[in-house]
Each structure stands twice: as structure tokens, then as C-alpha cells.
Amino acid sequence: MPFPLTHDDPHHIGPYRLIARLGSGGMGTVYLARSAGGRTVALKTMHAAIASDTTCRTRFRLESDAARVIGGLHGAEVVDADPRAETPWLATEYVLGPPLDEAVRLAGPLPEPSVRALGAALCGALGQLHGSDVVHRDLKPSNIMITAYGPKV
Structure with missing residues (x-):
């Protein structure tokens, strides 16, 4: 916001x-x-x-x-x-979409299939980073944006 x-x-x-x-x-x-x-x-x-x-x-x-x-x-x-x-x-x-923590606060807990999809996408993102010898030191719900195309770290 x-x-x-x-x-x-x-x-x-x-x-x-x-x-x-x-x-x-x-x-x-x-x-x-x-x-x-x-x-x-x-x-x-x-x-x-x-x-x-x-x-x-x-x-x-x-x-x-x-x-x-x-x-x-x-x-x-x-x-x-x-x-x-x-x-x-x-x-x-500019990524249009709410941070994960705000999305959960506004709409409540995500359904299980959404949590699984979110987890898989985050694993892909972290795997890409770690494969390049980069460690994300500030991964938290407020730094995960929920977009129409999936989460962005």
C-alpha cells in the first residue's frame, strides 16, 4: 500500500x-x-x-x-x-499483489491446495537462489508477494 x-x-x-x-x-x-x-x-x-x-x-x-x-x-x-x-x-x-501476511490477514488461512502450490513455488525460488550460491536472509510472509501468476520473493 x-x-x-x-x-x-x-x-x-x-x-x-x-x-x-x-x-x-x-x-x-x-x-x-x-x-x-x-x-x-x-x-x-x-x-x-x-x-x-x-x-x-x-x-x-x-x-x-x-x-x-x-x-x-x-x-x-x-x-x-x-x-x-x-x-x-x-x-x-512493480509487483502488483498483497504480501502473504496481508493476504492471510484479510482473507483468512489459505486452503490446503493453495498452501501446497505456494510451498512448491517457494521451493523453486529458493532452489534457484541456492543453486547460484545466494542465500535469502529475509524470507518472511511480508516479503512474499501474492500475484495473479504465483508468489514472488
Whole structure:
């Protein structure tokens, strides 16, 4: 669910115009953004306070690499990224659908066949990541988007 930008949010990051906030966590903020050509993306940035920390920057770069590995089948397709920018950022396709935790909160427990299908799709996603020597360190229901085409990590 998008939230309005705050007074201290930038108006642009890289070539993208920020439209709204999608969320914020320990490492950064995710924005709804639009390219000059009109493509809507989810744009993740690092918090300025940690952008100068080499370890955090490396972790962000590895997350960008992992997103490219998982690709559009099991995750959001990477559109663009600049992990070396003053404020590192990653732009992915905007995935339309609720996070798993919100879907369950709104509609109740999933039926058993849906849980089995969800589990199989998540195993496929994690198998693809692990096969590329990438470990997803933040897999939780709020990071699993439920889409018309299946779950995306």
C-alpha cells in the first residue's frame, strides 16, 4: 500500500521520479517510482546513514545480484540499479499483489491446495537462489508477494 512521500524524501533517484513510499526497513526505503518513459517500478534505496558503510554497501550489491539471479519468474525482474551511487538504489518491476501476511490477514488461512502450490513455488525460488550460491536472509510472509501468476520473493 503506497504512502505519501515525506518532506525529506528526494524527488528523483537516478533517472526515476519518486511517486510514493511503499515501505521502509532497517537498510532502506522502497519507493513507487516512474521512469521518463512512464514505466512504474519499485525503487529500493539504502538509508543515507549507512550508505558510507562498506559492509552495508556490499550487502546491498549482493542483494541486487541476488535479485538478478532469481529473475522475473520467482521474483521482481530487475530493471536498473546503481549500487555504486552516493545513495545506492535498485529498480525492479512493480509487483502488483498483497504480501502473504496481508493476504492471510484479510482473507483468512489459505486452503490446503493453495498452501501446497505456494510451498512448491517457494521451493523453486529458493532452489534457484541456492543453486547460484545466494542465500535469502529475509524470507518472511511480508516479503512474499501474492500475484495473479504465483508468489514472488
